[in-house]
Amino acid sequence: MNQIVNINEDSCTGCGACVEICPVKILYLDEAGICRVTDGNRCDRLRGCERACPTGAITVAWLAA
Numbered sequence: 001m002n003q004i005v006n007i008n009e010d011s012c013t014g015c016g017a018c019v020e021i022c023p024v025k026i027l028y029l030d031e032a033g034i035c036r037v038t039d040g041n042r043c044d045r046l047r048g049c050e051r052a053c054p055t056g057a058i059t060v061a062w063l064a065a
């Protein structure tokens with residue numbers, strides 16, 4: 001998996017916490033209420049969404065060394 005922001009669709013409850021907290025507004029809920037990413041390249045990688053997510057559904061890839 002080489003995407004920067006990954007969402008486990010099975011774990012996402014659609015609570016919207018990550019959408020609310022994302023400072024660069026690249027997260028949204030789709031018509032099925034599942035979190036999606038628009039442009040992962042704009043992610044600040046500070047992992048606010050990971051901390052906000054109650055189910056661990058969203059993960060941000062570590063920066064390569």
Ligand code: SF4
Pocket residue numbers: 005018021022023024025026027042043044045046047048049050060
């Ligand atoms: S790590 Fe930060 S910028 Fe990246 S998706 Fe999560 S909340 Fe948004």
Ligand code: SF4
Pocket residue numbers: 007011012013014015016017018019034035052053054055056057058
């Ligand atoms: S915080 Fe977690 S459960 Fe809530 S919408 Fe985002 S990914 Fe889904």
